[in-house]
Amino acid sequence: MAYIIDRCGGQGPARLGAMPLHPGPESVPRARRWFRRFIAPYNPACSVDDCTLMISELVTNAILYGRSDETWLVRVEWYREGTSLRVEVHNPGFPANVRMRHPEANDAHGRGLLLVDSIADSWHSGPSRFGGTMVAFMVADAWPV
Template identity: 85%
Template structure:
């Protein structure tokens, strides 16, 4: 299957949902739509618009910078951790290649992590448990405590 969605309806489950996407540009709007649809039943108090913007940036980066000699997919997972929301984006790229840039005003690219850094309460990159790289962000107070 080219695209999959995993939904976890149990409210006390830390993982609320996940999606697997093809590494193609069309996956970016698909990730936004699916996240909006599947986060809605959990009634987050945080800005879903901000979350979808950050997901768009991280999925774009995953598609652009993911590398593998074999066919590969982008995996997005979202979790409730207490009152916080954590979103992870996995790809087969190299963790050491993830870096925050400060682009010049006329640079066409390089603002994705800068946006995540300015919107999220925190973000992290490193080795993925799936192999490759994970970049994640946390939004605190996404639900009442």
């Protein structure tokens, strides 16, 4: 279930949308579809393809590295901050474990954060307000001034 919350015009960042996802492989394409569908009415000037690629990588990482003894969800939220787009992915993993790897050419995994780092204007990780880990990326100039 995805939903849109539009608070544009208020102070600070405006949450444009959010989606809770079950921690399974089917959630990666679902996240791409929902993001495309719910960001479209806001007419971003940035590459939606690039954003969906980065979301795919972060949701995949959240599913692979999220840990909890209880039932849990991956949460994806996106915000407008002035002319920038910020996307956050939350999971119950440990914030200290987020790190960019430098895989060998023949390694099958380990390039997700490298892709985010090369496409986004910035990214960071830290504790999630839901508990666990949050990884976010920013795309500057996602909307014209």
